[in-house]
Amino acid sequence: MTTEKTKRKHLSDLHFEHKLWKMESDFYAGELNIYEKWLAEIAAKNTGEEVLKQVEHFQNQFIIQRDQLELLSHEVKIHEQWLSNYAENNPVAIDHKSFADHAVMREHAEIFVKIYTELKAEFKRFLEEWM
Numbered sequence: 513m514t515t516e517k518t519k520r521k522h523l524s525d526l527h528f529e530h531k532l533w534k535m536e537s538d539f540y541a542g543e544l545n546i547y548e549k550w551l552a553e554i555a556a557k558n559t560g561e562e563v564l565k566q567v568e569h570f571q572n573q574f575i576i577q578r579d580q581l582e583l584l585s586h587e588v589k590i591h592e593q594w595l596s597n598y599a600e601n602n603p604v605a606i607d608h609k610s611f612a613d614h615a616v617m618r619e620h621a622e623i624f625v626k627i628y629t630e631l632k633a634e635f636k637r638f639l640e641e642w643m
Contacts, residue, residue, distance in 0.1 A: 520610035523595055529614070530592045533621055537581050540628060544574050547635060554642045566638055573631050580624050587617050 547570070555567045591614055599606045 519613040519615065521613050522610055523599060523606055526595060526611060526614060527592070529618070530588050533584065533588050533617075536621075536625075537585050540581055541578065543632075544578055548574055550639060550643065554639075558642055563642055566642075570635055570638065577624075577628055577631065580627075584617070584620055584624060587620065591617065 551567055551570055551574075555564065558564075595611065598611075602609070
């Protein structure tokens with residue numbers, strides 16, 4: 513019986529998923545840059561205590577999300593490096609070998625996307641109110 517933890521994948525499948533996560537991470541990081549600029553704009557125009565508390569909340573959340581992106585990117589880079597080293601040292605066997613699925617990294621990526629999507633929706637409601 514194959515469970516999610518014992519699932520095996522080919523190198524090309526793992527590599528493809530790594531590339532996808534890297535592109536998504538770059539996109540989210542760029543999006544966070546835009547959101548931080550909008551947040552600074554709102555803070556400059558609105559000095560009330562209520563809005564400044566919300567600005568601080570979003571600043572903190574953006575920092576947390578950026579940290580999570582960096583952690584995921586680091587995990588992916590380490591795994592990609594390990595796979596690359598394995599392929600370099602075993603060039604003949606690489607096409608015939610399957611590797612343990614990186615289910616934990618996938619779960620981290622999925623959790624990030626879920627939390628980030630919720631934060632984005634919350635931030636958009638904030639923008640509608642204050643921009």
